[in-house]
Amino acid sequence: MSQLTHEIREAARKLLRNKQAQLVIGFEEGSLPLRGRPCFIRKEEDVDRLVWTSFSDINVARYLAKRKEKVALVAKGCDSRALVELIKENQVSRDQVIIIGVPCEGMIDRPRIEAEVGHKAIVEVEETENRLTLKGRDFEKAFDRREFLYERCKACDHRNPVLYDVLVGQLVEEKVRESFPDVEAFTALDREKRWAYLAEETGKCIRCYACRNACPLCYCPECFVDTSQPQWVGKSTGLSDTLVFHLVRAFHLAGRCVACGACEQACPMGVDIRKLNRKLVKDVKDLFNYEAGVSLDEASPLATFCATDPDQFTVNP
Amino acid sequence: MIREDAGILRKERLESLLEDLLRDHLVLAPTRKGELLLLEKIESARDVVLEDGKTKNSAKSALFPQRERMFAYRAEEGKVDIQVPPPAEEKQILFGVRPCDARGLLLLDAVFGGDSRDPYYVDKRIRTLVVSMACVNPGPSCFCLSLGGGPCSSDGSDLVLLDLGDRYVVEAASEKGKAFLQNPSFEEADEEAMAKAEKIRKEAESAMNPASIAKALEERLEHVDDPLWGDLTESCLGCGVCTYLCPTCHCFDICDEAAATTGERIRIWDSCQFPLFTQEASGFNPRPSEKERFRQRIMHKFRYLPKDRHMAGCVGCGRCVTECPVNLDIREVLEKLSRAEAQ
Numbered sequence: 208m209s210q211l212t213h214e215i216r217e218a219a220r221k222l223l224r225n226k227q228a229q230l231v232i233g234f235e236e237g238s239l240p241l242r243g244r245p246c247f248i249r250k251e252e253d254v255d256r257l258v259w260t261s262f263s264d265i266n267v268a269r270y271l272a273k274r275k276e277k278v279a280l281v282a283k284g285c286d287s288r289a290l291v292e293l294i295k296e297n298q299v300s301r302d303q304v305i306i307i308g309v310p311c312e313g314m315i316d317r318p319r320i321e322a323e324v325g326h327k328a329i330v331e332v333e334e335t336e337n338r339l340t341l342k343g344r345d346f347e348k349a350f351d352r353r354e355f356l357y358e359r360c361k362a363c364d365h366r367n368p369v370l371y372d373v374l375v376g377q378l379v380e381e382k383v384r385e386s387f388p389d390v391e392a393f394t395a396l397d398r399e400k401r402w403a404y405l406a407e408e409t410g411k412c413i414r415c416y417a418c419r420n421a422c423p424l425c426y427c428p429e430c431f432v433d434t435s436q437p438q439w440v441g442k443s444t445g446l447s448d449t450l451v452f453h454l455v456r457a458f459h460l461a462g463r464c465v466a467c468g469a470c471e472q473a474c475p476m477g478v479d480i481r482k483l484n485r486k487l488v489k490d491v492k493d494l495f496n497y498e499a500g501v502s503l504d505e506a507s508p509l510a511t512f513c514a515t516d517p518d519q520f521t522v523n524p
Numbered sequence: 525m526i527r528e529d530a531g532i533l534r535k536e537r538l539e540s541l542l543e544d545l546l547r548d549h550l551v552l553a554p555t556r557k558g559e560l561l562l563l564e565k566i567e568s569a570r571d572v573v574l575e576d577g578k579t580k581n582s583a584k585s586a587l588f589p590q591r592e593r594m595f596a597y598r599a600e601e602g603k604v605d606i607q608v609p610p611p612a613e614e615k616q617i618l619f620g621v622r623p624c625d626a627r628g629l630l631l632l633d634a635v636f637g638g639d640s641r642d643p644y645y646v647d648k649r650i651r652t653l654v655v656s657m658a659c660v661n662p663g664p665s666c667f668c669l670s671l672g673g674g675p676c677s678s679d680g681s682d683l684v685l686l687d688l689g690d691r692y693v694v695e696a697a698s699e700k701g702k703a704f705l706q707n708p709s710f711e712e713a714d715e716e717a718m719a720k721a722e723k724i725r726k727e728a729e730s731a732m733n734p735a736s737i738a739k740a741l742e743e744r745l746e747h748v749d750d751p752l753w754g755d756l757t758e759s760c761l762g763c764g765v766c767t768y769l770c771p772t773c774h775c776f777d778i779c780d781e782a783a784a785t786t787g788e789r790i791r792i793w794d795s796c797q798f799p800l801f802t803q804e805a806s807g808f809n810p811r812p813s814e815k816e817r818f819r820q821r822i823m824h825k826f827r828y829l830p831k832d833r834h835m836a837g838c839v840g841c842g843r844c845v846t847e848c849p850v851n852l853d854i855r856e857v858l859e860k861l862s863r864a865e866a867q
Contacts, residue, residue, distance in 0.1 A: 238845065238853040239664055245759045245850055265850060269761075318559055326561070326576045328663035344661060344731075411560070413590060415764035415795075417849050433800050441781055443591040443792045473849035475580065475765050477559055 209334075211259040211309060214375035215281055218307050219254045222279045222373075228305050232270050233281030234263035240332040240341070241317050245270060257281070260334060261352055264314035266469040269423040272298045280304055283311035285467035287368035288500025289423035292463050295507055298426060308371025310379040313353070313360035315339065318477065320355050324348055359468035359481065362386075369501055385498075387489045393482060405450060405483075411476040412449045414442070418480050419456060421473035424463045431455060457483035462491045462508045465500035529696040531710035532717055533685065538692075541709040542569035542619070549653075550616040552586050554579045563621060574620045574657055574687075578841060582771035583618055583625035584632060587648045590768070592791045594644065594778070599785045611647040619655045624668045624841035626656040626680035628771030634833045635774050644791070653700055656681040660728050665842030667855055670737040673839055675728040686721045693721040737826075737840075737858050744862050745827040748819070752864055756857050757818040759850045764795035766844035766854075767821065772837045775801070796820045822857065 222228040235246035243262035268289035293299040331342040340349045364385045419425045441448035470480045495508035553572045563579040595608045636645035659675035682701035685692040696702040767773040777794040803809045825837035
């Protein structure tokens with residue numbers, strides 16, 4: 208058992224025992240190798256289900272909205288950033304959540320590592336420090352986990368929780384300064400190439416809405432794609448409708464997306480959803496010098512007005 | 525000839541067989557699109573990837589596509605002109621699908637080809653030959669054996685290929701399959717190959733957990749209001765991954781995609797996991813949360829279908845297990861349900 212797992216369990220045990228929290232939301236081992244999953248602990252005797260692995264990768268802040276009870280949330284950097292936005296948008300009240308902050312060293316890119324072993328069935332995984340050993344029926348292969356992190360984790364500049372009540376482990380060094388080489392490369396393409404890329408990526412979409420439903424900030428009681436009167440967008444996998452879904456969703460997350468990658472990870476078809484979201488993360492940063500989910504005090508750019516806001520997008524008559 | 529319903533296909537002959545078939549068939553086979561392994565129309569034998577397990581999409585997409593045009597219409601000067609697409613005539617082959625997918629077609633056959641014959645499905649189905657690829661190395665998410673199938677099952681297939689290393693043993697499971705074995709690419713099966721195939725089949729089966737799921741459940745699923753449902757579904761995101769990638773889920777919606785005077789009526793997949801699936805015009809929703817929707821999915825698969833169609837709506841392919849974004853594993857749900865005392 209890793210030290211972080213041990214400390215998370217102890218923190219959860221204490222919070223439940225002292226009745227400071229009625230529910231702990233964290234991560235447990237999944238039912239398959241290379242999988243972790245969310246878990247919901249209400250009894251002290253169940254805290255040993257909690258773990259911290261390289262697969263504690265979904266955004267658990269997604270499970271907070273509309274809860275009545277006092278909740279302790281096991282939060283890595285991106286979970287805590289989503290929580291900051293949820294608090295600012297009045298979806299979660301700060302005093303209802305106890306944040307068990309976990310400094311995060313990045314999560315492992317499952318599709319990439321599956322490709323690395325030639326898509327053979329992996330039946331067992333062992334994780335020690337930075338070494339990851341995968342076993343199949345007729346192979347065994349060891350990897351340095353740091354070489355197989357999700358792109359989003361490699362680019363992450365908030366590995367430490369931005370907000371916490373209890374900290375487990377030691378804060379890690381923030382090595383990266385956020386930059387957008389991928390977005391810049393994309394926007395440098397000519398219009399036809401950008402269109403071709405978006406058409407190809409969204410063409411893979413099966414409209415299952417896993418991206419939307421995994422997103423901690425997609426909490427609208429009725430999503431615009433589900434409105435029937437009026438029907439804003441068609442329901443099939445025709446390209447224009449699929450593209451409208453992804454574009455409007457990206458716009459709706461402008462200034463709110465914390466780049467946690469829950470959407471692209473949930474997508475079964477490997478649609479590059481991150482590209483669109485990152486483009487808007489960059490725009491919001493360039494236009495309003497705002498980074499989502501970092502501070503509780505800073506006003507959300509699209510929910511406030513400032514006379515000096517840039518307006519180069521307005522069309523002069 | 526030791527058996528007329530079996531043959532041998534040497535691996536070096538596979539490519540020429542497929543090229544031969546591509547001349548007058550639409551061939552759908554596992555093929556890589558980037559990282560994704562998809563069952564799709566192939567242009568060349570070299571595009572086929574037979575070794576990498578099951579495809580992301582199931583075989584249902586070949587016969588019951590996610591978006592299907594039922595007819596097109598045009599309204600002009602008080603007249604409505606309706607154009608029904610002619611049934612396609614090209615024969616199609618599903619090559620290298622896994623036995624779970626082939627078995628899933630039996631349920632679709634019962635639904636779309638039964639009492640109420642669906643022409644869109646049936647027209648495609650009768651032109652389709654299913655050549656499946658037995659699984660000699662089932663993965664950790666596979667549980668076909670628990671649902672009455674198996675890694676080398678021939679249910680729903682016309683032919684089953686089994687990999688012996690340098691060649692395939694090919695067994696026919698239908699008259700159509702037997703006729704297909706007349707193709708000169710196949711050689712006579714010898715006893716040694718058949719014995720080797722049998723041994724591999726046994727090994728593949730013994731690598732799996734044989735626990736039967738469906739039987740123990742039926743009685744347990746009488747209890748619709750069990751509080752256990754709430755606990756079991758707490759992590760569910762309410763997305764459509766499990767139902768859309770499932771080889772047996774077959775719920776659909778019909779809608780129009782229309783412009784001013786023209787339009788198309790289309791049939792598209794729908795999912796019981798979506799709130800709109802049951803939302804009524806008044807705004808009332810009889811299945812208001814993930815709890816009721818997830819329960820419906822389980823009930824439909826393991827209670828209603830076994831009663832109505834005498835087969836479960838699950839073949840144990842494990843796609844919902846591997847693809848669920850939060851790894852909400854249907855096997856564990858079923859096990860917890862059958863273990864727990866009803867309340």
